[in-house]
Amino acid sequence: GSAPDELLERGRTLYGRTVILSVRQVLETNPVLASRLLPLSIQMVLLLSKPNSNHNMEDEDDEPDDLGVANTLFVDMTQLFRTSLQSFFERALTSKTDLARCTKDSLESIGAVLRAEYQCCWAVALKALVVFLQQVIMFDTGSGELQQATMACVESLMHQHGQVPTGSPIQRNVEDAFSTLVQGIGVEKTWGVLSFWPEAAAKGIGTERAWIVATMKTAAMTAQPNSPKLAFFQTTILNLARSLDRLAAATTKKSEIIFHRARVIDLWTLFPCFCQNPMDVTDSLAALANVLFKALEDKRYPQLVSIISRALSVLSDSVSNSASETDKNTMSQVSQKLLPIMFKIITSSSPSASGTGGDRVMDVDSPKSQNDTSQLDQGQQTQILSEAIANLSRHAPPQFLHALFKKLMHRLLDEVQSESRDDDKICAYLSLSLALVASETLDEANISFLYRTIKPFIRTDEYGARCQKKAYKVMAELCERNHSFFTDLERLKEMTALLTGTIATSQVAARHMRLKCLKHIVDGLDKSQAACLSEIGNVLAENLLCLKDTNAKTREAAYQLLIALASKSQLDVFLQSVTAALGAETPHMRSAAVMALSRIVFEFAWEDPALQALLPSLLRTVLILMNENSREVIKSVVGFIRVSVAAIPREQLEPLLPELIQSLLGYHKTKDRFRAKIKIILKKLVKQYGYDLLMPHVPENETRLLTHMRKLDERRRRKKEALKESERPGQDLFEEMVESDEDDSDDGRTLATGLTGFTKMTSRSSKMSMKLGSKSVASKTKGTRVSASAMSTKTNHLSTLQLPNEVNGEVVDMLGANMAKRVKFVDDQASRDDDDDSDGAMEFDDDGRLVIHDEVDMSEKPSRIEQPTKKQRTSRFESAKVERNRKGNKKTKQLGAAYKSKKAGGDVKRKDQKFEPYAFVPLDGKSYSKRNRRTAVENMGSVVRQGRKRKQS
Secondary structure, three states: OHHHHHHHHHHHHHHHHHHHHHHHHHHHHOHHHHHHHHHHHHHHHHHHHOOOOOOOOOOOOOOOOOHHHHHHHHHHHHHHHHHHHHHHHHHHHHOHHHHHHHHHHHHHHHHHHHOHHHHHHHHHHHHHHHHHHHHHHHOOOOOHHHHHHHHHHHHHHHHHOOOOOOOOHHHHHHHHHHHHHHHHHHHHHHHHHOOOHHHHHHHOOOHHHHHHHHHHHHHHHHOOOOOOOHHHHHHHHHHHHHHHHHHHHHOOOHHHHHHHHHHHHHHHOOHHHHOOOOOOHHHHHHHHHHHHHHHHHOOOOOHHHHHHHHHHHHHHHHHHOOOOHHHHHHHHHHHHHHHHHHHHHHHOOOOOOOOOOOOOOOOOOOOOOOOOOOOOOHHHHHHHHHHHHHHHHOOOOHHHHHHHHHHHHHHHHHHHHOOOOOHHHHHHHHHHHHHHHHHOOOOHHHHHHHHHHHHHHHHOOOOOHHHHHHHHHHHHHHHHHOHHHHOOHHHHHHHHHHHHOOOOOOOHHHHHHHHHHHHHHHHOOOHHHHHHHHHHHHHHHHHHHHOOOOOHHHHHHHHHHHHHHHHHOOHHHHHHHHHHHHHOOOHHHHHHHHHHHHHHHHHHOOOOHHHHHHHHHHHHHHHHHHHOOOHHHHHHHHHHHHHHHHHOOHHHHHHHHHHHHHHHHOOOHHHHHHHHHHHHHHHHHHHHHOHHHHHHHOOHHHHHHHHHHHHHHHHHHHHHHHHHHHOOOOHHHHHHHHHOOOOOOOOOHHHHHOOOOOOOHHHHHHHHHHHOOOOOOHHHOHHHHHHHHHOOHHHHOOOEEEOOOOOOOOOOOOOOOOHHHHOEEEOOOOOHHHHHOOOOOOEEOOOOOEEOOOOOOOOOOOOOOOOOOOOOOOOHHHHHHHHHHHHHOOOOOOOOHHHEOOOOOOEOOOOOOOOOOOOOOOOOOHHHOOOOHHHHHHHHHOOOOOOOOOOOO
């Protein structure tokens, strides 16, 4: 039974926890005894945690019943290793031989969790193993034998990854355990305990081990216990990468070349992990810079450009936050070496173009060759490179940066004035300029030079949309990061005139950045620069039209500029300017004006009393547009009404109700698309004023809408009240409790079901006997009539809660670890067949005598269905549902059934038929609606039959 199992599981848990607590006490007080007790205790805990073998290990959903014991004990043991093991190692250091033997024996004991019988609890068991490995590896005892045992245990853990199904939860548990190991001891120590690197250098990293580097990279980027060393990456990881590159150069098979070079890229992805606060920047970065310089030029590995750029950005941030001046000086020297090659990669027409190399080895002195692996998009690579250039430029000397910037501007001007102008190169030069502006290292002279250089791109549209968009992007970065440059009144006027006078020449692609430039300028203006603000107000029409732009970024930038202008201006004056656009000639402009008013009201009406006072008159003005035939105008006005109803106080909105409701509910063909939004507004008004106040203002042809809404509200209120009353015992239940002669041996179930201590099986059995046409004696008794009256319609259609092991009186552990997964909800109708044959379905008459029925042949078709009595009469809802199910059970006529031959397997055409067999498929709109879509698909299945699915190899 379940009771002994429950007691056994609790006993195992208590005994295991007692062992763990005892070991913790001994580890802290008596190291000599602990060195002997620890391996035995681990063996005992593993024996107690071993799950039962009565479950299917191949089925992931089938878990043992006693899994909770293993989970509890492994969690406690993990906590023991994490808190007490390190201090034990320190106190037991006097006897290194005993400590090494104890650690080795304990490692062999805990290594047993890698066996197959523990796979179901690997989510917690492997964490205990990994935490023990972390403590052993971090505390080096100097024992070579223990080191070999540690490496063997880690190798066994790695081996389990290939022994389980790919992508299974068990495999993810192995990856998580390895990731925890890397985060606990770092990449360098993890690399040292992996024994297959010499083999990988000679034969390559196999497919079964390719996941190790990727997991190591993800874990190291998350957390590392110690600061990494750049020298380790250069001497250890790059040497392995060179070996793999030699293997790729030595073979002629294209697949092997691609495979080995992909492993080279995987090893290089570890480089950003070593750039997070390294401890040897001064000693190792200068030598590593030579390797990075050559790797950036390697045409066989274009992915290295993005990887190295990300790593340099991380390294630059780490050095910037460092207090070491020597590290900053070293970074300054490295930036002078790497910035020119990074500039060259961006300015080249195709930085990822394939070179003319062959099978040479990747080294600091080796030429380049072709790479067959995939690479990043050109724009993404340029963006990553630009971010790295901006970060490195912060460490470069000002004289070097000034010379580099001057050379860049000269090349940009030469390219602009060239007869064979290349827009790609111009965009590349502008991208480099953007990176230097983002670094915030340019002085005022350089900024002025750059401003004069990009002005022609903004003033005219002869350079193409890409070039103008990039120029606007540089200008927006200038306005944001160097706003002091534009504080001069003359330059501010010049800039304002430039942006407001180039509306006609502005490209569509540049709208977003153009609006950002205007916003940055407006944000920097103060009250003394009102003339410039009024000058920028000339682009208000452009700003409004951009609110309707197809590009989401452009629309958001237009809204932000609108809010900035409203906040810097007098709100009533600015509101008049926007309201004037309501009289524009085109519906597009009028719709944009209404949208602008909606956003202004949404942003400022809650805190500005003056704007709230203007809202009633503004709402009257906007309501005039509800009579338009333009759908976009109606949509904008409905949105404005929704915002205004929420913003206008109740007493100010009430005089506008007749006009407001008439505008919303007046007939208009374009309003049909917005009935859902109009209904939301009406619900808001009903909540504030009620139906009685609104109904006199509703048009006669729309009164049905509010009447329907009122009926729904009343019905919802009645259901709510009925639900509250149903929570209290009713009069009928009270009478049944008083008049019943039965005792409540089933803790109240008799009152709820009208049965004598049995479950609903008896009730289901009596219902089935009614359907079979037999005159059940129990149906005439008082008990059955009470049952039919007491059970509600809702109860008859609810699913049945089926608990596990609830058979023959067995006790179910409701607090078990797997209880939630073992509870099932079985439909009453679906489980009826099993319940009808149950031996426990018994019926009694009024005198308490057992009623025994004659056996009924279930295969016979019932002659008639007994009509329910008054107490058993079903509701109209049930009757309609039964009728609907009956109609739905009718077999749908298959498509093409008229052409089916009764004597053969093919199709025939009869005399009275007009079309050929399957000449067309009738396209009836109702047949393909959401409700009838399934039936239509089934009909199509009679025309085109699915073949067998091919097995995936």
